[in-house]
Amino acid sequence: MGYLSWFEEHASAHKKIVDKLLSQGKTKEKIIEYFDFDNMVKNEKDFCPLYAENRKCHDMDELNCYLCACPNFRFKDDGIQQIKDKTQYSFCSIDSKDGRQGVYGEKIHQDCSKCTVPHxxxxxxxxxxxxxxxxxxKCIL
Known part of the structure; x- marks a missing residue:
């Protein structure tokens, strides 16, 4: 699955949950609270594959899943640029000190596993x- 297809699928799943919460009269604060990891694992098991294992994507006590992806992430499925003999597909627009560019064969992808900014x-x-x-x-280039 490419970045764009994941992005569209996730947007749809996110909207479905938000629409449900709005129909229940939830406020902004209650919607954000609903997306706390502990609640999502119990109530929205299909939202994230890690929920089945009760596992967080980042090692932090209070993880909020509203921004499952980061607004600072940039991607392009057909590549952003060539760097020597490799193709870069994603990067962090704020160059987070906790992120890095991971090289996987001939592909370069942003590795956000140590960054907790959006959570x-x-x-x-x-x-x-x-x-x-x-x-x-702004994520889609």
Whole structure:
């Protein structure tokens, strides 16, 4: 699965949950709270494959899943640029000190596994929109 297909599938799954919460009269604060990892594992098992193992994507106590992907991530499925004999497909627009460029054969991808930026509730609150795709609009190059 490429970045774009994942992006579209995830946007659809995210919208379905947000629409359900809105129909229940949930406020912004309650929607953000709903997306806390512990709640999502119990109530939205299909949202993330890691939920089946009760495993977090990042090692942090209070992980919020509203921004499952990061608004600072940039990608292009057919490649962004050639670097020597390798093709770069993604990068971090803020060059997070906790991220890195991973080389996998002839492909270069952003490795965000050590970065927790989008999973802090304060970051979600600051960047919140009911439409996940609006928050993520700069990701697609």
């Amino acid at each position: 802090h509730r304060s970051y979600v609150e600051k960047n919140f929109d009911l439409e996940w795709k609006k928050i993520m609009k």
